[in-house]
Amino acid sequence: MISGFIDLMTSPMTIAYMVIVGIVFGGLQIMAAVMVYAERKVAAFMQQRVGPYRVGPQGLLQPVADILKLFFKEELRPKAADAFLFSLAPIISVTAAYLAFAPIPFGAPTDFFGLLPEKIAIQVADVNVAILVIFAVASMGVYGIVLAGWASNSKYSLLGGLRSSAQMISYELAYGMALATVVMMAGSLSLREIVDAQQGYWFGFIPQWYIFPQLIGFFVFACAGIAETNRAPFDFPEAEQELVAGYHTEYSSMRFAMFFMAEYINMVTVSAVATNLYLGGWHGPFIPPEYGWIWFVIKLAILLFIYLWLRWTLPRFRYDQLMAFGWKVLLPLATINLLLTAAGVLYFGGY
Amino acid sequence: MATDALLFYSFAAVTVIGSLMVVTQKNPVYSVLSLIASFFGLAGLYVVLEAPFVAVAQIIIYAGAIMVLFLFTVMLLNAPREDAAEWDRSHPLYRPMAVRIGAALAVLLALELGWALSRATDLGGAVNAVENPTISSVTLLGEVLFTRYMFAFEVTSILIIAAMVGAVVLARKREE
Amino acid sequence: MPLGHYLVLSGLLFAIGTAGVFLRRNLITLLLSVEIMLNAVNLAFVAFGRVQGTVDGQIITFFVMTVAAAEAAVGLALVIALFRHRESLNPEAFTSLKW
Numbered sequence: 001m002i003s004g005f006i007d008l009m010t011s012p013m014t015i016a017y018m019v020i021v022g023i024v025f026g027g028l029q030i031m032a033a034v035m036v037y038a039e040r041k042v043a044a045f046m047q048q049r050v051g052p053y054r055v056g057p058q059g060l061l062q063p064v065a066d067i068l069k070l071f072f073k074e075e076l077r078p079k080a081a082d083a084f085l086f087s088l089a090p091i092i093s094v095t096a097a098y099l100a101f102a103p104i105p106f107g108a109p110t111d112f113f114g115l116l117p118e119k120i121a122i123q124v125a126d127v128n129v130a131i132l133v134i135f136a137v138a139s140m141g142v143y144g145i146v147l148a149g150w151a152s153n154s155k156y157s158l159l160g161g162l163r164s165s166a167q168m169i170s171y172e173l174a175y176g177m178a179l180a181t182v183v184m185m186a187g188s189l190s191l192r193e194i195v196d197a198q199q200g201y202w203f204g205f206i207p208q209w210y211i212f213p214q215l216i217g218f219f220v221f222a223c224a225g226i227a228e229t230n231r232a233p234f235d236f237p238e239a240e241q242e243l244v245a246g247y248h249t250e251y252s253s254m255r256f257a258m259f260f261m262a263e264y265i266n267m268v269t270v271s272a273v274a275t276n277l278y279l280g281g282w283h284g285p286f287i288p289p290e291y292g293w294i295w296f297v298i299k300l301a302i303l304l305f306i307y308l309w310l311r312w313t314l315p316r317f318r319y320d321q322l323m324a325f326g327w328k329v330l331l332p333l334a335t336i337n338l339l340l341t342a343a344g345v346l347y348f349g350g351y
Numbered sequence: 352m353a354t355d356a357l358l359f360y361s362f363a364a365v366t367v368i369g370s371l372m373v374v375t376q377k378n379p380v381y382s383v384l385s386l387i388a389s390f391f392g393l394a395g396l397y398v399v400l401e402a403p404f405v406a407v408a409q410i411i412i413y414a415g416a417i418m419v420l421f422l423f424t425v426m427l428l429n430a431p432r433e434d435a436a437e438w439d440r441s442h443p444l445y446r447p448m449a450v451r452i453g454a455a456l457a458v459l460l461a462l463e464l465g466w467a468l469s470r471a472t473d474l475g476g477a478v479n480a481v482e483n484p485t486i487s488s489v490t491l492l493g494e495v496l497f498t499r500y501m502f503a504f505e506v507t508s509i510l511i512i513a514a515m516v517g518a519v520v521l522a523r524k525r526e527e
Numbered sequence: 528m529p530l531g532h533y534l535v536l537s538g539l540l541f542a543i544g545t546a547g548v549f550l551r552r553n554l555i556t557l558l559l560s561v562e563i564m565l566n567a568v569n570l571a572f573v574a575f576g577r578v579q580g581t582v583d584g585q586i587i588t589f590f591v592m593t594v595a596a597a598e599a600a601v602g603l604a605l606v607i608a609l610f611r612h613r614e615s616l617n618p619e620a621f622t623s624l625k626w
Contacts, residue, residue, distance in 0.1 A: 355528055356528060359528045359532065363532075363536050366536070366540065367536070367539060367540065367543070370540055370543045370544070370563050371543060373543075373547065373556070373559050373560065373563060374543055374544075374546060374547035374550070374551065374556075374560060374563075379553060379555050379556060382555075382556050382559055383559065386559050386562065386563070389563070389566075390566070393566055393569075393570060396533075396536075396570060397570075397573055399528075400533075400573050400574060400577045401577060402573050402576075402577070402584075402585050402588075404585065405569075405573060405585045405588050405589075408588075408589065408592065409569075409592070412592050412593075412596060413562070413566070413592065413595070413596075416596065417562070417595070417596050417599045420599060420600065420603060421555065421558070421559065421599070421603065424555065424603045424606065424607065425555055427607075428606075428607065428610050428616070444550065453549075464538065468531065468534070468535075471531075477528065477529060477530075478528055478529070478530050478533060478574060478577050478578055481578070481579070481580035482580075483580040483581075486577070486580060486581070486582060491582055492582050492585060492586065495582050495583070495586060496586050496589070500586055503590060507590060507593045507594075510593065510594065510597055511593065511596075511597055513597075514596075514597030514598075514600050514601050515600070517600075517601045517604065518600040518601050518603070518604040519604075520604075521601065521604035521605055521607075521608050522603075522604040522607045522608060524611075
């Protein structure tokens with residue numbers, strides 16, 4: 001039995017899966033570091049200044065400097081804070097952020113040029129309810145924020161935490177409706193099949209991505225996604241001018257670094273899901289299908305740039321405007337979109 | 352087979368320990384968090400029972416929405432910890448007759464349950480004896496839900512609206 | 528795994544939930560114990576549905592979950608209204624209808 005176990009552990013398929021897990025985990029961490037640098041550089045260029053340029057060539061080692069600084073800071077904990085929950089909250093945030101990327105495929109099923117006996121899908125977990133898993137893990141991310149606000153035992157944190165989590169669960173409804181619309185058009189809950197339903201071209205040159213028939217759906221998903229990740233213009237709960245820093249006021253050093261990383265990884269996840277659902281995932285012209293992940297990374301980079309662009313362009317929503325927008329504008333829009341899509345799918349013959 | 356048993360026992364252990372902690376913790380926030388852990392154990396059990404949709408729905412609905420509601424209520428009401436001092440004369444565990452009758456009834460119930468389970472004949476078979484590869488398919492679930500159980504579905508939507516309106520009306524501040 | 532194991536687990540969870548309803552002196556923990564009981568029932572339904580090889584067990588769990596959500600919402604609204612009245616979450620504090 002032991003030899004059977006060892007055979008299983010060293011079979012090519014298992015090693016391939018472990019390599020994919022390593023790529024996803026390492027890739028997400030590198031993306032977080034790249035986003036730290038990119039945010040500051042893009043912000044700087046939009047504000048007509050230079051941004052980080054001292055640390056390393058063109059300031060490229062700035063994220064390393066940031067991480068080292070956070071490493072060596074003192075870990076503070078308010079005495080009246082609940083010790084267990086205070087340490088648990090960033091762990092929940094970061095775990096949910098990494099876990100959400102597990103069902104997302106980022107390349108066509110491949111057998112690595114013949115090294116493997118059969119093709120495997122390039123995702124950590126090929127579940128057939130992938131969209132729901134992403135939604136479930138997004139709901140779990142709310143707990144990190146709520147517990148951080150409560151455990152800090154300070155009024156800024158509690159207010160920031162409750163506001164932020166109320167915002168997140170309000171926009172989860174529109175998020176879910178946008179997801180349901182895409183599921184209706186593709187006929188499956190599995191992300192790989194949704195991306196595969198978007199291959200091909202209309203008239204020979206317009207790709208069959210879902211963003212073209214579903215422009216309203218993409219708008220709803222983008223707004224809901226930005227609100228879910230607490231980024232501008234929906235970042236009132238962590239607005240520096242109004243609430244000090246919201247739910248992570250009392251956090252310092254590595255716990256703060258975990259919240260920081262969780263926010264950037266959530267941005268990457270939402271952009272990756274949007275790429276797969278609306279922008280055709282890894283399909284694109286001029287590149288052979290085995291290298292589809294290059295197109296995925298390009299589309300992901302474009303969406304992340306739009307995230308950064310929005311932050312430094314649009315003013316922030318006030319909290320009641322934010323909630324009114326989510327409930328009174330976005331949710332009816334998403335519902336009408338769902339009904340129209342259902343009618344369209346019925347009329348045009350389904351899958 | 353061994354992996355099946357291992358999965359069942361580990362998820363069952365998580366569920367039972369989570370539930371026990373809900374019932375025994377003094378701090379209501381810890382009770383809510385233990386219940387969330389228990390729900391994750393249950394979701395694992397549903398996956399072992401080849402019902403992945405129910406597992407994910409459990410996480411989304413129970414752990415993701417209902418428990419957030421509980422947590423908000425606990426935090427906004429600043430729910431006090433239950434004190435040992437409150438376990439005074441009025442608590443049922445301090446009344447001798449109640450404890451004796453309750454214990455007798457519990458023993459009686461356990462005996463009846465054991466007798467009934469030992470007489471049941473079909474409980475020894477494996478749960479996944481019937482091979483049905485489509486039982487975990489969401490398409491089949493949707494078809495059956497929207498054809499055979501359509502009426503119950505519509506009534507459920509009325510129930511949810513009634514609950515929403517009721518909750519808003521009950522928790523509203525009275526304008527004095 | 529034999530079906531009996533799942534049923535014993537479901538019964539055990541139900542018993543824990545019932546004990547919580549009887550023994551806890553905090554309204555919110557009472558509602559949490561009720562949720563445990565509903566989940567125990569869900570588990571039994573899904574196990575039986577798997578034995579029969581149909582999806583009916585899973586469909587019933589949706590309805591149970593929906594009812595549990597509605598009941599939790601209204602229950603918590605009642606708890607908030609009661610707390611505003613008496614500033615206490617102890618069920619023993621609400622005794623005005625006792626003779």
